[in-house]
């Protein structure tokens with residue numbers, strides 16, 4: 471069986487972007503592939519954090535995985551830091567990683583610009599090497615992620631090729647650069663819709679855990695009235711009728727895509743259904759579809775409660 475790995479950081483609340491871009495797409499893969507889904511707590515300590523909160527968020531994220539439909543009898547679900555080999559391989563990989571490759575990472579540039587050099591830990595720079603280790607350790611074939619992880623995946627692929635080239639010896643050369651003498655070169659799986667869910671308050675920035683305003687995202691565990699309120703207040707435009715793929719209407723495209731994904735309809739059906747609607751009639755539709763889709767996940771999340779079993 472081909473192997474799939476992916477993970478989410480247990481920081482802040484899991485939001486609709488994490489769900490539509492990643493977790494939701496993992497569910498179907500469990501039946502066809504060997505799947506490993508981890509909670510990447512070691513990635514979450516690359517920015518300032520609170521130990522108690524991190525420990526709780528790690529357990530809450532596991533509950534969300536299961537509530538979304540990850541089946542622990544089919545997939546391996548675990549906490550990254552519990553498997554020490556992730557960090558061990560990271561050290562080996564980091565000796566083969568040129569610093570320039572890491573300096574070019576967009577997420578590093580953005581996050582370090584905000585915090586300033588003196589406040590940024592080295593781990594923020596080496597973060598993608600740990601991610602590469604998460605993936606290469608298991609000789610993974612595919613990695614289902616949202617679009618913002620594309621660059622990290624590209625680095626993972628280049629690193630696998632570099633290690634194969636440097637240390638793979640004749641076996642690697644015989645393969646003519648294909649395959650992988652030491653590491654398999656993994657491929658990203660980026661969904662056609664939902665790979666980049668945008669902020670509710672600005673259709674040009676992605677929905678993110680770190681945006682200061684909670685109004686900018688739908689958290690998976692937001693109560694009904696909060697969802698309704700966020701959709702009521704979300705940014706729209708003054709065009710009449712609704713349409714996909716108009717570059718002048720990023721908010722419209724985003725909200726229609728979200729509606730498409732949570733209602734389970736096709737893009738064509740949504741385009742047809744919504745072309746005659748205005749914002750006033752579309753927003754309640756979207757709100758209901760969101761609430762209906764998230765309700766079972768919310769109920770199920772509260773039924774999985776993990777208690778702390780050890781201190782380290």
Ligand code: TYM
Nearest residue numbers: 476477478479487488491492601615616665666667676677
């Ligand atoms: P993280 O925790 O930032 O995000 C988890 C997953 O959610 C996706 N995502 C989005 N998708 C669509 N729209 C959005 N607005 C949006 N925001 C986030 C991300 O692309 C990701 O798939 N470094 C990774 C975690 C990681 C990992 C790994 C992933 C660590 N090791 C190994 C795969 C394999 C991260 O910080 O994701």
